């Protein structure tokens with residue numbers, strides 16, 4: 001599982017400061033894809049070691065994370081994806097997934113606090129469009 005970039009985002013998950021990873025090798029081909037590079041198998045390998053390094057980059061001097069949630073922009077098709085969700089839970093971080101899929105496995109769902117489902121359909125628009133096909137859920 002590889003990622004193109006990571007950044008802190010404030011709007012994607014309401015009420016959370018999220019560390020977002022852009023996971024590559026997206027299997028979908030949405031028309032009007034916002035980041036076509038994500039369809040390629042490129043980027044840095046996401047290992048637990050690198051995940052920890054990135055998290056530490058966004059931590060205070062006393063080691064407290066400056067974010068409350070880890071947002072994966074894709075990636076649920078990779079077998080190792082679940083291990084990163086479990087890792088987030090051991091760090092007491094919330095977890096979120098944005099996926100173009102309309103269904104995901106129960107095993108993944110059980111480890112998520114938030115999920116956005118549904119492919120991007122240009123004519124219907126994204127989450128801020130009243131005609132969108134996408135669904136954002138807070139999972140309890």
Ligand code: SF4
Nearest residue numbers: 026028029030033100
């Ligand atoms: S799911 Fe996202 S990254 Fe993948 S093709 Fe669709 S818009 Fe692009």
